[in-house]
Amino acid sequence: MTNSTIKPKIGQCCDCPPGTPDQPITAGRCNSFHYKLHRSKVNAEKNKDKEKAPRTPIPKFSVRRKKENREYLIKRLQFLAQPGNQRCFIEGCNNRADTVEHTAGRWGKNYLDTSTWKPCCNFHNLELEKNSDLSEKYQLSKISGKKKIIKR
Ligand SMILES: [Zn+2]
Ligand SMILES: [Zn+2]
Structure with a gap:
């Protein structure tokens, strides 16, 4: 594990078009746009799973x-x-x-x-x-x- 998620990092966004200048990134995506987009997709997936999951499995x-x-x-x-x-x-x-x-x-x-x-x-x-x-x-x-x- 690196601490790249803790320190702000400058680099290439994997979703921006090639040739885009380095910018602040989180987990390989630009902070200003693609990282947020990616997170919202991930969260939407998670919520879908929650809806599908049985209500209260017996622990x-x-x-x-x-x-x-x-x-x-x-x-x-x-x-x-x-x-x-x-x-x-x-x-x-x-x-x-x-x-x-x-x-x-x-x-x-x-x-x-x-x-x-x-x-x-x-x-x-x-x-x-x-x-x-x-x-x-x-x-x-x-x-x-x-x-x-x-x-x-
Ligand atoms: Zn981007
Ligand atoms: Zn007593």
């Missing part, structure tokens, strides 16, 4: 996500059925745990990694979303995977 991502969701529902049931996971993990709360709290976030491998999960009651699940003090205390840092550093 591979969502297929994988569907599979993960199914796996998650099963793992979640198994997790909440364990004797040690019957009560909310928040100190002083003795509510029945109905949900899973993803202490390290829900993306990537954490989504299905039960070592980052905690049993949680519905109330505290919502509370952890809203209350940043509480979430600082109980959720792992989403960047380091370690306990959050409490800033004062």
Whole structure:
């Protein structure tokens, strides 16, 4: 790759008649006319392709996500059925745990990694979303995977 597209270049346009003096060119065409013409043709081609393309092909991502969701529902049931996971993990709360709290976030491998999960009651699940003090205390840092550093 050259950096000819970055620096303005002087030369011969491949679409101008032979004998035309050197002029500022981009990608082998004169800036003043043929390059713009060429771009508009290219863009018209691209738009045609867009119209032809099927509206919304199913991305591979969502297929994988569907599979993960199914796996998650099963793992979640198994997790909440364990004797040690019957009560909310928040100190002083003795509510029945109905949900899973993803202490390290829900993306990537954490989504299905039960070592980052905690049993949680519905109330505290919502509370952890809203209350940043509480979430600082109980959720792992989403960047380091370690306990959050409490800033004062
Ligand atoms: Zn030209
Ligand atoms: Zn609770």
